[in-house]
Amino acid sequence: MDWNSAFIDFNEYLLLEKGLSQNTQLAYIRDLNKLRIFAELHNESNPCLIDKFFMQDFVYDFAKKTKSDKSQARLISSLKAFFNFLQIEDRREDNPVELIESPKIGLRLPDTLSHSEIEKIISTIDLSMPEGTRNRTIIETLYGCGLRVSELVNLKLSDLFFEENFIRVIGKGDKQRLVPISDWTIKYITIYKETVRSHQNIKPKNEDILFLNRRGGKLTREMIFIIVKDAAERAGICKKVSPHTFRHSFATVLLKNGADLRSIQQMLGHESITTTEIYTHLDKQQLRDAIEKYHPFYRKNLE
Template sequence: MKWENALKDYREYLKIERGLSQNTITNYSFDVEKLISYLIENEINVSPLTISEEEVQQFIYTIAKQVNARSQSRIISGLKGFFNFLVFEDYRKQNPLELIESPKIGRKLPDTLSIDEIDQLIAAIDLSKPEGERNRAILETLYGCGLRVSEVINLRLSDLFFKEGFIKVTGKGDKQRFVPISDATQKYINLYREHIRSHQDIQKGHEDTLFLNRRGKQLTRAMIFTIIRRLSDDSGLHKKISPHTFRHSFATHLLENGADLRAIQQMLGHESITTTEIYVHMDRSHLKNVMEQYHPRR
């Protein structure tokens, strides 16, 4: 079996059987492609079925000199998944990474913005330009609903249930959930729809897409990153801000104001409560307040 054939089969498995998004599949494939490039560069003639633990270990040693511990851990995890697939399909008897441990890394707390910083960022939007109303609606949706960037660009008009106070969100693995949406966020989306979107020449196939670019097509992930980076510069915020920063801020602010962790988990679309629990570590004062309010010997 050749590497390209094994990788193609692996991608099909991730898409059809695991139901993963294209972005996740691309990331997993990239880890395997790194190993393939290493083998080619070093003229190591082995196939996915014959590569040994020693050869994989040498690759890990090499990559450890080029990337940080977190990236190294991710690559090892990606390769383990690939070779587990080959074992599962009976192509191999064992996983060559079975005994290879990932480097120990600390739990990275996500970056967040304060409420004032979010207001400062949104205030920097130039509403005199047509895209201004759209950009404000996008940022308000990112923060107001705690969405991932992919979830925002894939929002449809048919996903908006404003009378009920919810929007339908399609998350990782095409899993759908209903997320509450505030009156304020609804207002900004409606302003964009009525004053900007309704006057656009919408391209065929994008009639139901909520947020459109100037050409009447769906926005890309890269464009959302660009919008936020420019606003960060214009507002004078000297922070590394991404669309995910708004999602983290959404969860953190809810928790700080006493929201239940399970409710936050459902709104964020986390499969495991462990993923959501990272926000508990961000503000220890919240834990102190919970103790003082609910413990019988407070």
């Protein structure tokens, strides 16, 4: 078995049996391509013949070049999944990565933006340009609905149920969910549709796509990153801001204002509640305020 046929079969496995999204599949293949390049440099043309000592050398070489524990952990996870697949397919008897440990990764709290920071970012957008109206609507939708960037670029007109104040979102693994949408966000989507989108020459097969580029085609993920980054820089925001930052901010503001974790989990499309629990981070002052308000010993001192 050569690398190309192994990758094709593995990709089909990820799609059909695991139900993973295209972006996740591509991430696995990108990691595995690193192994293929290393293997070809050492004249290893068959992934079924690689042993654990070779894999130890590869992981060590990658670790020397990449200081990020997160990148190393993701690579090892991809490798384990790939060789596990070869075992399932009876192409190998063992998994040569099985005993290689991933580096410990501490809990990294996501960057979030305050409501005033988001308003500051929006205020920098030039609304005299058609792209400005679209870009404002994109940010309002990211923050107002907590969407992933892939969900945003794939949002369709047929997914908008404004009378019911819901939108249909196609998430990871093509799983559908309904997300509430506020009248505020509906207002800006409607303005964009009626004043900008309706005047565009739309490319075939893009007639149902909500957010379009200047040529009437579907926006890319990369373009959304550029739009967000440029707006944040103009606003003088020193934090590292990406489209995902607005998703984090959406979840955090809901939690701070009393929404329960299960509801937030459903809106974000998290498969596990443990993923949503990262948003339970609170600053020290909030914790102090909570204990002073609710603990009987503190309340007794105040009386």
